[in-house]
Amino acid sequence: MEQLDALTGPLAKETSPGWLRQTRQAGLARFRQLGIPTVKDEEWKYTNLAPLTAYRYAPAARSALSPAQRKDILDRCVSKGDLNIVFVNGALDKELSSFGKIAGGVEILPLRDAVENDPAPLQEIWARYDPQKDSAFVALNKALTQEGIYIHIKDKTIADQVIHVVHVTQAAGEQIAAFPHTFIRLDRSSEATVLETHAGLNDESIYFADPVTDILIGENATLHYSKAQKESLKAFHMGTTRVWQKRDSTFDGFSLAAGGAIARNNLDIVLDGEGASAILNGLYSVYQEQLVDNHTSVDHRVPNATSNQLYKGVLNDAARAVFNGKIFVRPAAQKTNSYQLNKNLLLGKDCRVDTKPQLEIFADDVKCTHGATIGQLDEDELFYLQARCISRKDAVRLLTQGFVDDLIGKIPGESIRRRISRLLAPTIEALG
Amino acid sequence: MRKPNETKLLNEKTIEENVLTSRDYKYGFYTDIATDRIPKGLSEETIHLICDKKKEPDWMREWRLKAYRHWKTMAEPHWPNFKYGPIDYQGVSYYSAPKKVKAAGAGPKSMTEVDPELVKAFEKLGIPLSEQKRLSGVAVDAVFDSVSVGTTHQAELAKHGVIFCSMTEAIRHHGDLVKKYMGSVVPYSDNFFAALNAAVFSDGSFCYIPKGVMCPLELSTYFRINAAESGQFERTLIVAEEGSYVSYLEGCTAPMRDENQLHAAVVELIALDDAQIKYSTVQNWYSGDKEGRGGIYNFVTKRGKCLGRRSKISWTQVEAGAAITWKYPSCILQGDESVGEFYSVALTNHRMQADTGTKMIHIGKKTRSTVVSKGISTDESNNNYRGLIKILPSADGARNFSQCDSMLVGNKCSANTFPYIEVRNSTAVMEHEASTSKISAEQVFYLKSRGLDMEEAVSLIINGFCKEVFKELPMEFAVEAVRLLEMKLGGSVG
Numbered sequence: 001m002e003q004l005d006a007l008t009g010p011l012a013k014e015t016s017p018g019w020l021r022q023t024r025q026a027g028l029a030r031f032r033q034l035g036i037p038t039v040k041d042e043e044w045k046y047t048n049l050a051p052l053t054a055y056r057y058a059p060a061a062r063s064a065l066s067p068a069q070r071k072d073i074l075d076r077c078v079s080k081g082d083l084n085i086v087f088v089n090g091a092l093d094k095e096l097s098s099f100g101k102i103a104g105g106v107e108i109l110p111l112r113d114a115v116e117n118d119p120a121p122l123q124e125i126w127a128r129y130d131p132q133k134d135s136a137f138v139a140l141n142k143a144l145t146q147e148g149i150y151i152h153i154k155d156k157t158i159a160d161q162v163i164h165v166v167h168v169t170q171a172a173g174e175q176i177a178a179f180p181h182t183f184i185r186l187d188r189s190s191e192a193t194v195l196e197t198h199a200g201l202n203d204e205s206i207y208f209a210d211p212v213t214d215i216l217i218g219e220n221a222t223l224h225y226s227k228a229q230k231e232s233l234k235a236f237h238m239g240t241t242r243v244w245q246k247r248d249s250t251f252d253g254f255s256l257a258a259g260g261a262i263a264r265n266n267l268d269i270v271l272d273g274e275g276a277s278a279i280l281n282g283l284y285s286v287y288q289e290q291l292v293d294n295h296t297s298v299d300h301r302v303p304n305a306t307s308n309q310l311y312k313g314v315l316n317d318a319a320r321a322v323f324n325g326k327i328f329v330r331p332a333a334q335k336t337n338s339y340q341l342n343k344n345l346l347l348g349k350d351c352r353v354d355t356k357p358q359l360e361i362f363a364d365d366v367k368c369t370h371g372a373t374i375g376q377l378d379e380d381e382l383f384y385l386q387a388r389c390i391s392r393k394d395a396v397r398l399l400t401q402g403f404v405d406d407l408i409g410k411i412p413g414e415s416i417r418r419r420i421s422r423l424l425a426p427t428i429e430a431l432g
Numbered sequence: 433m434r435k436p437n438e439t440k441l442l443n444e445k446t447i448e449e450n451v452l453t454s455r456d457y458k459y460g461f462y463t464d465i466a467t468d469r470i471p472k473g474l475s476e477e478t479i480h481l482i483c484d485k486k487k488e489p490d491w492m493r494e495w496r497l498k499a500y501r502h503w504k505t506m507a508e509p510h511w512p513n514f515k516y517g518p519i520d521y522q523g524v525s526y527y528s529a530p531k532k533v534k535a536a537g538a539g540p541k542s543m544t545e546v547d548p549e550l551v552k553a554f555e556k557l558g559i560p561l562s563e564q565k566r567l568s569g570v571a572v573d574a575v576f577d578s579v580s581v582g583t584t585h586q587a588e589l590a591k592h593g594v595i596f597c598s599m600t601e602a603i604r605h606h607g608d609l610v611k612k613y614m615g616s617v618v619p620y621s622d623n624f625f626a627a628l629n630a631a632v633f634s635d636g637s638f639c640y641i642p643k644g645v646m647c648p649l650e651l652s653t654y655f656r657i658n659a660a661e662s663g664q665f666e667r668t669l670i671v672a673e674e675g676s677y678v679s680y681l682e683g684c685t686a687p688m689r690d691e692n693q694l695h696a697a698v699v700e701l702i703a704l705d706d707a708q709i710k711y712s713t714v715q716n717w718y719s720g721d722k723e724g725r726g727g728i729y730n731f732v733t734k735r736g737k738c739l740g741r742r743s744k745i746s747w748t749q750v751e752a753g754a755a756i757t758w759k760y761p762s763c764i765l766q767g768d769e770s771v772g773e774f775y776s777v778a779l780t781n782h783r784m785q786a787d788t789g790t791k792m793i794h795i796g797k798k799t800r801s802t803v804v805s806k807g808i809s810t811d812e813s814n815n816n817y818r819g820l821i822k823i824l825p826s827a828d829g830a831r832n833f834s835q836c837d838s839m840l841v842g843n844k845c846s847a848n849t850f851p852y853i854e855v856r857n858s859t860a861v862m863e864h865e866a867s868t869s870k871i872s873a874e875q876v877f878y879l880k881s882r883g884l885d886m887e888e889a890v891s892l893i894i895n896g897f898c899k900e901v902f903k904e905l906p907m908e909f910a911v912e913a914v915r916l917l918e919m920k921l922g923g924s925v926g
Contacts, residue, residue: 046854315858331843346858350825353855357866360848364840364870371865374855 007059007144007177019123020115026131027142034136043135046322046354047293051261052236057177057208060089070096073168077199079415082164083108085149089169090178092147105157105190111148111181121185122150125214128244128270135266137238141179141212148181151194153221159192162413167211169235170201175208182213186221186249193224195416198239199423200232200259207232213241217249219273224252224412230423231260233288240266245305247273254411256420257284257292258427264293271298271305271333280309283407285427287316287348296340297326300333309340312407314400315351316431323355325370331362340370345377345403347396347431396431404428458919460688460718463553463658467577469528472661474521476500479631482527486600486634489607499620499630506624513816513848514785516729516756519694526632528659529579546582550574554581557685559654570681570908571596573653575666578634585649594678595640596651599667602638609640613671617700617737617764625696626733629665633698636666641676641707650679650906655697657686657717657728663694670700672707674740679710681909685753686718690726692755697732705740705767711747712905713761714913717754722811724783727755734761735791738770738799746773748904750913751788752920760818762791765799765827772801775901777913779920780813780845789819789836789850794827794860803834806898809845810921818850823860832862839897840870841890841921891918 008028036053037044065073065088073096078084085108086096092110099108114122134142153159165182184194198209209231217223231237237260243251257263269278284292298307313321323342344353357370377399385395404424411417470481479500483493508519530550554560554574571585573596580598589596595606602610620630637653657664672678686693695717701709711734720727730753736745747761763772774790792801801821809815817836838847849866871893879889895902895914902910 334843344855346855346860349858351858353853355853355855356851357864358848358850359838359866359868360846361838361840361868362846364843364845366840367867367869369865369867370849371863372851372853373863374853375861375863376859 004057004177007057019119023126024143027134027139030131030134030139031136031143034139037136043295047262047264047291049262052208055175055206057175060091060171060176060178069170072201076201077166077168077197079164079419082162082415085163085165087147087167087180089171089176090147090180092149103159103161105154106159107152107154108163109150111145111150111183114150114183121152122183125183125185125216125244129242135240137210138212138240141181141210144179145181145212146179148183150183151185153186153190153192155187155190157190162415163192163194165194165196167198167209168201169205169207169209169231171205171207175206177208177210180211182211184213184215184223186216186223187218189220190218191222193413193416194226195413195419196225196227198229198231198237200230200235203233205232206234208236209239211239215241215243217243217245217251219246220248222250222252226254226256226411226416226420227265228256228420228423229260229263229265230256230258231263233259233290234261236261237263239264240268243267243269243278245269245271245273245276245278248275249273250276251278252412253278253280255282255294256423257282257294258286258423260290260292262291262293264295266295268297269299269307270301271307272301274302274304276305278307280307281407281410282311283313283404283424284311284321285314285404285424286319286321287427287430289318291320291322293322295324298328298338300327300329300336300338302332303334303336305333306337307339310407311342312404313344313353314404314427315344315346315348315353316427317348318350319348320352324358326358326360327368327370329361329363329366329368333363334365336363336366336368338366338368342372344374345400346374347376347400393431397428400428400431457688457718459557459685459716461556462687463549465547465549465658466531467528467659468531469525469659469662472523472525474524474526474632478526482632482634485527488603491611492603495615495620496631499627502621503624503627503631506627509624512758512787512818513850514756514787514814517692519729523661524694525659525662526665527634528577528662530576530581550576550581553656554654557654557656570650570652573598573637575635575637575653575655577657577659577662577664580635580637589649592645592648593642594645594647595638597638599633599636599638599669606638606640609671610638610669613700613702614667614669617702617735618698618733623733625731626698629667629696629698629733633665633667636668636697639670639678639680641672641678643673644675646676647678650681652681652683655682655684657693657695660689660691663696666697668697668699670709670711671702672704672709674704675706677708679712679906681712681714681906683714683716685716686728688718688726692727692729694729694731699732699734701736701745703736703738703740703743703745706742707740708744709736709746711736711745712909713749714909714916715749715751715753715757716916719753719784720755720782722782724755727784728753730754730757730759732759734759735764736762736772737764738767738772740770741767742769743767744771744773746904747790748775748901749777750901750905750916751776751778751786752916755784757786757788760789760791762793763801764793764795765801766795768796769798770796771799774803774805775904776805777808777898777901777917778806778815779808779917780815781810781920782813783811784813786814787816787818789817791820792822792832794823794830794832796827798829799827800831803832803836804900805836806901807836807838807847808841808894808897809838809847810841812844814846816848816850820852821854821862821864823855823857823862825856827857828859830857830860834864836866837897838868839894840868891921894921
């Protein structure tokens, strides 16, 4: 763990409020107890983190960005009409962000301010999880998080604007590590659309991102949440999103994983109120020697909740994909409906897929199904297109586009859909 | 048919009734018979003792000792999704045989020499051994505790060149064949229980089907545990030479006891070019009482190797007994275009626990595999499907289809699926689907409105649910399996 010494060292000198310091220390203790997971850990059976531990990580130096760099970030990552919250190398950049014009009922605060003003809502969200069950990377994030954002949608508020949280990393030289924490809290009968983007500006830079997002969706509230992750080709991304849903709430989620040496996305949903429904859609598209690992977990704790998952993957070259979807149905959770499907398209010669859909059911009056497929493009379809003067290369692209389009179509919000299509474009372009 | 007003809702029947029903476990009797058993405990001494009793050649003794030494270095595995109490490996007698069986593989030449008590015991189990009564189409090797007491139809099979005998006999008379194949599919170092088995196995069946022979009879082995404080450790080896075909069945039962007895068997199948092996199991070990006391720990390693091109191995299992079932009949698809199949019905009631499934390892080109698994859990039982589909880089054009469905009856049971899918070849195509649900109220209503009572309706629906698997079983076994399921469900539903 000496790889993280430069980061954990200053923790002792911390001056944050008491409970936060305690959380940090507890997180650090938990991380020290767990260590960086190895393939002997069932949760990491197919993802070997040895490459991650090959580097030493340092906190990001706060260097001023040049005007050209600013323009680059604005052009590539930010849309004008959205509420943008921009983190550069793990630090909130207030100039690039646009909190100014926030409508009533929406509260967006940097994490530091939120902790100082009124920590109760944050504590309430964290108190829902048993810290002794935190995974290694959630514990590490808790220990080291410095920057983050708190988004609060108040009662009966419908936020029209897309809230776009952007994490841009453009490290040069040193390997930096970032531990941003995002809190999203929706009160009763509110609705919001949030996009979380993790992007690397330079495909050569090596860094380690360990973001955690905690979401609490109140009664009858709806959250449209997309996470788009396209890190540099040499970066490590160990992200976790935890969602807690109350009665009749809706989580409409989408995740794109399109880059990183090793990118792990954990999405844990707890359905803790009757009538809650969760949609988990995901797309992963990787090439070269990238590895993308999606772990989802849906915990049905109460009756009459539904969950629906569709994850699709396109693999090229020697890329690898890991998928593990868990569905737990607790004894009380009668009348649960839960679906899960994982489809993989293998286009490269040496790609590899390890998928493990998993059902653990302790109630009898339920309908649960899961499925997984792995295959290639249909030769007949390729032939059909080629017979109509479309080159094989274009035919492959067209059919792959078709494979991913039905998922893209389900992304909440037009601007998000466009943005995600744009992130995906280079990987589709590289096919054939 | 019962009158409609007598019908009961699901789970309404009291547990007492459930236990008292005579249908619950009719094989729970104990045969009081003089036995020749070695003292409890496990050491190198024990292994020498077993070898001496069986007058085994030195190579066998060496192999057992190697296995034992390896076993001592291994830790008891506890990764499956169930708990089992500590097993006292020193508290078990590793060899227990009815006295009147001629020891050392001399085996009775004709079934008339078998102890009439034993014949009676097997008759009670529905396995007639005597010349007049035995089933005409099936050759039976009857294994009682640690030894095989007799094998029927041997002469008839010999005419076709088929060798079907107890393992003890095989080691003595067909040593070269046994030496060549034993341990080639499940090496003694494979896992904890396979190592234990390799060290102390006492008997089992051996089948050898020569080149181009369609085995004229169904071959079968019936395993019976009788003695207390013992375990059963048998080893089955089936070798199908080029272009041959064999269908093999196994059945098993044990007396009702409060202790947990360990059954750690190993089954190895080898299919050469164009050969086909069909292996069917109807497992009905004693499963413990409603509180989960007693019952057999069924920790078995079963694996088949499709060594030759276009060979085929098909596993069919009906798992209806044992306190804990822990087994994954697997296929190593090594030969090009070889085929592996797995059809399973696992029914758990009371507090039974099952962690079962299959492994399909695709190595050869254009290898194909099919997995159909049906799990039914009732009462407070726990039923798990755990499977692995592994497609290695060499397996161009490999194809797999898996389907695992679970049905839950009652709200205290659980059903879990853990399918592992590892694909390392981009020309592979695989599909997996799984579902979990309860018996449809509409279907029950439909049947009840046509005069069937609750129990009959549920039984019929479950039969339909399992039909895909039952149709793979040989006819007599399919009938037996349906009856077994009805018997097991009798207490839980209706």
